[in-house]
Amino acid sequence: MNRSAGRSALVVGAGIGGLAAAAALFRTGWQVTVLERAPELGEVGAGISIWPRAWGILADLGVAERLADGARPALQAGLRRPDGRWLAKASAGAATRAPVMVHRAQLHEALVASLGEAEIRTGTTAEKVRSGGRGAVVETTDGTRLEADLVIAADGIRSSVRKALHQRDDVRYAGYTAYRGITAExxxxxxxxxxxxxxxxxxxxxxxxLVDGRTYWFATANRPPGETSEDHHGDVSALVGDWHEPIPQLLAATPASAVIRGDICDLRLPLRRFDHGRVVLLGDAAHATTPNLGQGACAAIEDAAVLTARLADQLDIESALAAYDRRRRPATLGLVGASRLVGVLGQIDNAAAVAARDTGLAGVGAIAGLLVGR
Structure with a gap:
């Protein structure tokens, strides 16, 4: 018996987490409609790390084969000082556990292509979401009322659904901003x-x-929130342009127009419940984390797999969502906390504290294994 046959889901948000959930549910027989507030589908021009567990999920969805042939660039990874001296190197075995690096837009396109006949409505903003009767209801800003057995809120770190459910703003500025770029060749x-x-x-x-031969890079700097500049490439060059090779080489190979900037935020701890009747939070809407461990998108992909499995296991949808919450909330709570700690260490700016940090890191080579992807 296929418990998913005839069931319907509304997915709020067509980012990586929302599309992964839509693809997974569609493959198990759900009728899926994705609601995206942007007028067109798309993702920013940045790299993304897909770690082995999430890569396996994408392979099961038929997405991985659209991204790479499975080959991973051989690399020497680890942690260095600005003068190039190694503080810690990843172990030889870390290469087999390293992530596949892909362009974020390519992953997004591959997920869209995997949706089959699932419907995507762009230019549609969810204004109200609630459980109702035997299902859940979404009311959009244009007055449309949509009903389904399940609503998945995957509308990002500033999720309007999460804010309405929790009645508070959970977003926390981490104290630093990030610049991201990809070399042209x-x-x-x-x-x-x-x-x-x-x-x-x-x-x-x-x-x-990246798997296509280009290089993805990022830089972080302590800044007040909302600080703006029109020359992001120049800002990064001023920060790290005299650091060790290949950093100047990578900056020189990156078009100025390809550099993007955004303040780094995560969600306040402890994380709140992910399930609310027939409404469930997923991805950044549930557990947005700083990018210090390169696991944000992977966590969203894993959310989608666990949610789909729990819905297949249990006939009662609300029980399945509660089981999903019990599995994913502790795991992501640890991820958010660990990533925040790495950011605190990495952004130390006191000279004496930096020297002490570097001395300690030089004796803990295992941390390099955490820092080989973003």
Whole structure:
């Protein structure tokens, strides 16, 4: 007996988490409609790390084969100082556990392509979401009322659904901003074979090769929230332009227009319940984390797999959502906390504290294994 046959779901948000959930449910027989407030589908031009567990889920969805042939660039990863001295190197076995690095837009396109006949409505903003009767209801800003057996809120870190359910603003500014870029072409030499991070005083730089040969990089800096500048490329060059190779080489190979900037935020701890009757939170809407462990998108993909499995296991939808909450909330609570801690360490800007941190990191090579992807 297929318990999913005839059941319907409304997914609020067409980001990576929402699309992964829609694809997983569609493959198990659900009728799925995705509601996206943006007028067109799309993602920002940044790299994304897909760790082995999430990669396996994407493979089951038929998405992984659209992204790469399974080959991963050989790289030397770890943690360095601005002068290039290694503080910690990833172990030889870490390469087999390293993530696949892909362009975020390519992953998004692959997920859309996997949706089959599932419906996507762009330019549609959910104004009210609630459980009602034997299902859940979404009311949009244009007055449309939609009903389904289940509503999945995957509308991002500033989720309007989460805010309405919890009656509070859970978003927390982490104290630093991030710049992200992708080289226009593959960079020869060390730029195509190395990866990891470099930590300075209140400034970090990280880079990893994408599967298409280009290099994705990011930089972080302590800044007041909302600080703006029109020259992001120039800002990064001023911060790290004199650091070790291949950092200057990567910046030179990146068009100024390809550099994006955004303040880093996560959700306040402890995280609140993910299930609310027939409404459930997923991805950044449930557990937005700083990007310090490169696990945000992977966590959303894992959410989708666990949610789909629990819905297949149990006939009662509300019981399935409660089981999903019991499984995913503790796991993501630990992820948010651990990522926040890495950010605190990485953004230390006091000279004496930086020296003490670097001395300690030099003796803990295992941390390099956490820093080989973003």
């Amino acid at each position: 593959p960079v020869p030499g060390e730029g195509s074979t190395s990866g990891g991070e470099t930590w300075g005083a209140g400034v970090r730089f990280g880079h990893l090769p």
